[in-house]
Amino acid sequence: MLRPLFKPFDPPGGRAPQFENHSRTAPLQTPAAVQHQCVGRHCWCLGDPQALPHRLTGNATGNSSRMLCQSYWQSQYECGTCMVLRAVRDVLSNTYQDQWRVAYSSRAVWLLFLDTNAYLEEFFTDINIPFDCEFLVAQSQNGDVIALTEVYRVSPTLPLQTYRFGNWSPGGGLTWPSQGFYQRRNNLQGHVIRATYKSEPITVNVVKEANGSYKTEGYFGQIWGIMADLVNATPVYQAATSYGSKSGNGSWSGMVALVSSGEADIGIGDFTATAERSHVVEFIDTVEFSRQVIWIYIKVFIKIPNSSDMVWNSYVAPFSYGLWLAVAISGCALCVCLTITNFSHDGQKEKQSLMVSETVFYIFGCLCQQGQREAVNRTAGRIVTLTAYVMSLVIFVGYSASLISSLAVQPRNLPFRDLQGLLYDGSYSLGVLQNSSFLNIFDGAVGGLESEVYKKLIGPFKSDLPSTNDEAFERVCTRNRYAYMLAQVRESGLQERIRQRYITLKKPDADRSTTTVGLLAIAPILVVFAAGNIMSAFVLMIERCIRGNAFRLWLDGNIRRPYNNEYQQLVRIRRHPRIHVMPNRRPLRVR
Template structure:
């Protein structure tokens, strides 16, 4: 029998399972039989044998396909299983066979027939870590956040309840020197909990001891350092244009000065009335400077060639002014840091930063086993020397950026953004020093409910319910933090403009004084 949920699990594995047939004369020999889920079972019984009495003390696992065929006129096939060893036997007639009509199978898919866990109480190991899960008041009873709301969807769909427990060692989980896990992973691996309700990275070293739900997302893991400060305010006026652009503007200015002077001279300067403006070199410099500063002049050339130069200069200056204003405002509102490096290769070449990860080996292992020689060298030179002092949780690692000298830390971008306002200093990410990792929840290895959890996880993801839960259950103000609103312009950022304004006034006063003294002596 091909189960209806075949697309939600390993198809090849389920199709290739062997079929074990038990004859009615041997049913007494099955009392101590272990019915494994990787085998399909078909038992033939006489119709007079009551199923409840025969299987009263036998445990048929939830994920085991066990069919009983009985004949009373027609042949019926009954599916049997238990949700839990100590719960009642569940039966469901899946097919009838008659000589005239052949097999008639039920229309109810496998996932619907076994979708009800009959109020089973499960144990969930959880370590509060915003923004995915956190405590409102009492952490022993009142958890909130994305994971809790997602898990309630599972509880509603599958009809079970959960008792939340925090691990004795408060962390996601790391291996000790004996190879044993602690934290959430340790609780699930040691069968102290059925599921781990934290968003954890997929990792080959974890798959040996726990099973993962289908992936929730790919989360960005980025390298963070202490804010090195903004680019120098004294250079902000020059930032909108590249050096070659400033050189081109200077060349255009000198060209217009030259053209205005030459055209004025070649157009008959001797015939120009004495009261009209003379566009010699000295006057042309101030005339074109006024145009480039978007200032009008008190006279306009009477000669048409000079007017064309004037018009072209105004048109060019207007375009440059608009382009400069647009770029200058962008440079004021977009935070640009003087970062010591911009990617992992730069971190390695700099060599002065210690790179930290949590005690969980999954992040450090990414660098250690990477095929990229740069990442592997970062592990041995910058991560491995400080592994003994690695923080247990992400919050501690981000705080160490502020307290330790030249310390960098690898963390999930969403967790960083949630904790950003609570950190004692300004922390920034290195723009190209990141990688992505699939994350999800974990369950006890070999759990009979794995296929059912996987089915509902895929369904919740495909229908957009997971994303809707994420949008509605962030902590207060977290959505605003994640959106990263642009910072406001501070006085420090525009101080150079005020400094130039004051210097211009002082220079004007000095020139006025010099002119006054010169005229008085003359």
């Protein structure tokens, strides 16, 4: 009896596929004529009525493809045993010649009942049981014990493979294997697998050795090499120019096009699983190897910001804006208090030791911890001065500690941390790999953040996208404000050893013993110093010009006065320094 243990989907029209009859000896009954009930589902039964001497009851748990199955022989066959087996062979041959029926049968678990004396190799001589089809053969052994054997072929030209699946007995029930489906089929018998790849130094690279064989290197290349050796496959490599992306007319390029068209069996590389790719290829998923999974994360790489780009605000960063505002208000309050102390208690203005403008510079000098030329005589003024110096000391200690630590540690303040921040910054151009899944993610987006990123950061530079990761990282290092999006790989177990071989992580900054403060870190201080000197020299020149002209005008005006004897004497002294003028006496020449 040939029985699919479960039916994963209904055929078109809700009818079971009709198997054609190619037997020359007797007409073949269709499965619909001998249907039996199997846990609420219709199962198709073909087989030898003499294969089992009595009622067979089977039950199974654990796998969804192994259902609780109860069947009873209720139909009477008019044809002989040989005719039925020949009909079963015809059914199997015709089933696996049709592509649709192969796909259908591969999604079901089949059970064939054969006589004890039947040989599996002879029965399946010209029958191809696909590699992904779970096909079980039940044969009576040692009386009531039924032996279940799993049969399949790696390819139609390779020998039949058998595996002892389990046993069934009325008393002990059914025993199942502990290994999984593909763990039982771990030998491809040297079957040729056509593999396509995109040459990348870190991910995949194929090298031809001296003996003519090919060896895969790189992160995913070595993983594929280990997998091919474990399953005993013979890979044949074909290079591609890109991973593959979908164009506007719906066609694909790169490795995806080679796999979907059948020119290649597998693509090796750091692919990204997308919905569009899953529609054109049969399988795409994260790499799984011995229950150790590689996880893919999207990362954006940028050049480390130069310290000169951020150093201009590093000298105000130690204090918050609120604290700087408090310091400014406190300085103004001290100026007002020092000005008020110059007035008497009764409101009468005394002779001021400091003018209002001088008071401002006086307090500013105290906050900068500078000594003053003129001392304040009043007690209230001295208290204000002492308060200014104490305040300046506290501010100086806190500011210096924070500034020195920031200059010594030099933290990296990233300009953005996500795509929203990258879009909001607007000064960066975003690059992705040509004909890659990342490009389809953004250009195929309808509205949302991805669409805005494509319109503003990727679309204007679509014709200038990098073709390799090396070219992209070279642009990141050489171009100003260039960001590159790539998939970051995280792994564990065996793949950790492969990662350590091909990916070397840079030691963190905390491991450095010393930190050197460069010239750019103190550039604002030097600029302020130079600007102050230049401004003071410029102001001095202006003052000299203004006062020099005023002195000459005042001098000329007094010379024209005929009765100004004192000024005449001053002029004579300036013109003749050796002449000393005595008051109320004639001038005497000093020898």
